[in-house]
Amino acid sequence: MKRALIMGGVLGVVVSVLAPVGIGAADPAGPPGSVTEMSPLPQVVAVADASAALRLVYWSRGPRGPMQSSGAIYLPPGSPPPGGWPIVAYAHGTVGIADHCAFTVQPRRLYLDTVYPELLRAGYAVVLSDYVGLGTPGTHPYLDGPSQARSMIDGVRAARTVVPELSDRWAVLGQSQGGQTALFTARIAPEDAPELRLRGAVATGPPSNLENIAPLLGPWVPRLPLRMTTAYFASILVGLRETAPEVDVDSYLTPVGRDVLALVERECVAEADAMVRDISIGEMLAKPLADPALLAAARSMLRIPTEGHTVPLFIGQGVTDRDVPAPLSAGLVAELTLAGADLEVVVYPGDHLATARDSLPDTMAFLHRVLDSP
Known part of the structure; x- marks a missing residue:
């Protein structure tokens, strides 16, 4: 009950402060991660295991200047550990470019019923981004890895400004388009956001060598x-x-x-x-x-950066994947290995989406390894 009252108070204060701020294209851009709107997430994308579920609109950086992104925060049950809940930033796969396709407004059952609950039960807060231009002004620059990565980084920044119980310790997890995003984030984030301690990245079915x-x-x-x-x-x-x-x-x-x-x-x-x-x-x-x-x-x-990675990486690939064929990922793995990345690779028998499901036990083991120590 105390936890619910705390979150209700935080939500009420932030919404009252931010609600008058519009999200039109003429709005002056704030710094990356600054929040312009906050509200409860629609029930259609609720997760039963979450103690709170919030929707944000925040400033990020598109390919040619400031753009806004929407995103979401799911908080674990119970009290936060010392230092706050570690964050798993979830980078979603291809849903489309039109605003009504955004991940925070359309239910995707695998994630709402399986992936997010597993992360929440492990004591990780889940922060996800729709990416710039998807549900916010402008056109979503699909597969522009740098702007997708900045959407994730700035989404974590935004989440931590409105939920002080979140740790600065985080990892990024992504499937398909989100796998590409996770690998870009792994390379960019340590320099782009030194105030956040990125611990590792998981990418399943990442499109590469296109x-x-x-x-x-x-x-x-x-x-x-x-x-x-x-x-x-x-x-x-x-x-x-x-x-x-x-x-x-x-x-x-x-x-x-x-x-x-x-x-x-x-x-x-x-x-x-x-x-x-x-x-x-x-x-x-x-x-x-x-x-x-x-x-x-x-x-x-x-082009996914293959040199200069400083955090551990996990890549999962399906043998029968017809969205992202295994030979393309084989080239990516070879380049990362030659560049000396701390890389774990697991091959699964299924197709594209099956790999997101089948890799979950290995993903959780990786996240525990990189996130659970202070």
Whole structure:
């Protein structure tokens, strides 16, 4: 009861202070992690094991300047340990680009029923970000690793400003798009946020080496025997258009390609996939993706840093993954190993989403190892 009263008081004070602040594009940007709105999370994304569940809107950093992100905090039951609850920042997988697809407003049962409860029972607070532009003003720069990582870092900063019971000790955990985000975060955060003690990163099914495929793409590419290929490719092009408008992405597209990009901007990824899966990448492209400026922009978005990692990493990969094929991850693992990263890799028999579920025992063991000591 005392814990509930404390959280209710914190929520009431912060909401009363922040509620008048709007989130329009004209608002002056605050420092990274500054909170502009806070409210209870919608019941549709509630977790029974959480003692409190809060939704935040906070300032972060997009590819070309300040942008806002929404996010959420789930707090464990009971009293916080000395030094506060360690944080697991959850980086979510691809949901789409349209605002209504945001992770904090649409229920994803695997995470609400399994992943988050497991983390909360272990005594970890869960902080997640929708990433900049997803549910907030502007376009979400899909697969722009640096801005996704900054969304996570600034989300942890934001959470700690409104919940003082949170520790400065944290780890990042991500699946798919979130796996890419976790690995970018692992590389960027120790320098970007030295006031936060990042202890490690878990990435399952992280898309990698996509920048090496880009020069091979053009009007000749047929339908591929992979999953959601066209929707993913179109979303990457939307992200590239947002991060590097100077490369004029639309000049590479056929009318079909422009229609597909418009569709993925307004539909969530599963719905978009159902509408575009019969369209090949080649049908979308009017010319090859061979311009050096475009390839350099794609590389800065997509290429996961493999050198300079200072925290332990865990990568889980599914053998039958048709969203992120295992050979791409094999190249990433080889590069990280050659660069001397503290790396643990486990291969699972299932596909993309199954790996997020099957890896959970290994993920929890890794998190206990890196987070449980002061």
